[in-house]
Amino acid sequence: STVYETLGKLVARGAAFEVKVESDAVSYVPLDVDALIGRLRRQTHSTIGGLEQALPQIGAAVTARVVQHLSGRADVIARSIDVIESAKRSVWLSIWPDESVEFVTAVDQAIARGVDSFTIAYGDVGSLAGRVYTHSYSTPDVVLERLGCRMSIVIADHDQAVIAGVTGDDVWGIWSDDRVVALLAAEHVRHDIALQLTAEHLEAAGFTDFWARDPDLEALRDAAALGIVSAFKDS
Numbered sequence: 001s002t003v004y005e006t007l008g009k010l011v012a013r014g015a016a017f018e019v020k021v022e023s024d025a026v027s028y029v030p031l032d033v034d035a036l037i038g039r040l041r042r043q044t045h046s047t048i049g050g051l052e053q054a055l056p057q058i059g060a061a062v063t064a065r066v067v068q069h070l071s072g073r074a075d076v077i078a079r080s081i082d083v084i085e086s087a088k089r090s091v092w093l094s095i096w097p098d099e100s101v102e103f104v105t106a107v108d109q110a111i112a113r114g115v116d117s118f119t120i121a122y123g124d125v126g127s128l129a130g131r132v133y134t135h136s137y138s139t140p141d142v143v144l145e146r147l148g149c150r151m152s153i154v155i156a157d158h159d160q161a162v163i164a165g166v167t168g169d170d171v172w173g174i175w176s177d178d179r180v181v182a183l184l185a186a187e188h189v190r191h192d193i194a195l196q197l198t199a200e201h202l203e204a205a206g207f208t209d210f211w212a213r214d215p216d217l218e219a220l221r222d223a224a225a226l227g228i229v230s231a232f233k234d235s
Contacts, residue, residue, distance in 0.1 A: 014039060065178035073171040076164045080154040081106045083175070087156035091130070092189040093119040094153040096140070098166075100125035103154075120192045122150070135192065137199045153185050161185040 007028050010016040015036055019027045031039070070076050077099065084091055084106040091110055095103070100121065107117050107129050117130025122140040125132060135143070144150060149165040152173075161182040164173025176182065199207050 066176065067178065067181070068175045070162070070164065070173040070175060071171070073166075076152075076162065076171050076173050077102045079173075079175045080152075080162045080164070083154050083156045083160055083162055084110055086160065087115045088113070089115060089157045090155075091115055091117045092153070092155040092186045093117070093121075094151070094189045094192060095119065095121060095125065096150045096152060096166075097121070097123040097125055098150070099152055100128050104128055118189065118193060120189055120196065131193075133193050133196050135196060137196060153189055155182050155186045155189065158182050158186050 007016065010030075011018060011028070014031060016028050016030050019029055021027060030036070068079070070079055080099075081103065084103060087110050091107065093103070093107075104127055111117055111129050119125065119128060119130060119132045120135050121128070121132055122135050122143060124134075138146070149167045152164045152166070153161065155161040159179060159182055160175065160177040162173055162175045163181075163185055164171065
């Protein structure tokens with residue numbers, strides 16, 4: 001019965017044919033090999049063509065935005081690389097040396113695709129390509145002390161972002177394709193880079209002393225630090 005069931009399926013697919021002989025017994029003959037391959041090729045191309053038409057419409061119908069919680073270094077690094085590899089126009093990074101080595105290949109490949117890469121780095125990130133600026137206002141040690149964690153950000157095309165934190169051996173974060181989240185994250189990185197460039201340009205005019213001693217700036221730094229630490233604890 002299994003043989004006849006299989007033969008029935010082959011006949012239904014056009015890979016074999018029933019042939020009746022004079023005794024009314026039924027025999028089966030296969031479709032010519034070249035014809036079978038051609039038929040399978042046409043069917044496969046037809047299926048793929050249908051998918052090319054249908055899948056974009058299915059994807060376009062999805063309007064919900066996702067926030068995925070990440071836990072552990074491997075999870076955060078893998079999702080960050082996913083974001084970089086998806087970039088078509090721009091990548092924005094705010095990273096620390098401990099994580100930067102993981103992103104070198106993905107950033108190189110993105111740049112080779114014509115993607116612009118901007119990085120604000122809290123220390124020496126070695127061979128990381130693209131436009132790289134070292135954060136010195138405030139220094140990495142001051143930032144770490146104020147925030148209580150190493151916060152890293154990876155954004156692609158203002159469309160999706162990973163925001164993560166590291167405290168000791170504890171690594172956590174989020175990935176989101178909500179464009180508001182990605183826009184805010186990208187603007188944070190862009191603002192840090194713009195401030196760094198401005199500070200370097202105005203250093204001779206006393207910017208360092210102004211940055212360290214101005215009470216309004218100090219109040220802003222303290223308020224921001226308290227808000228970030230509280231947000232991470234609550235999450």
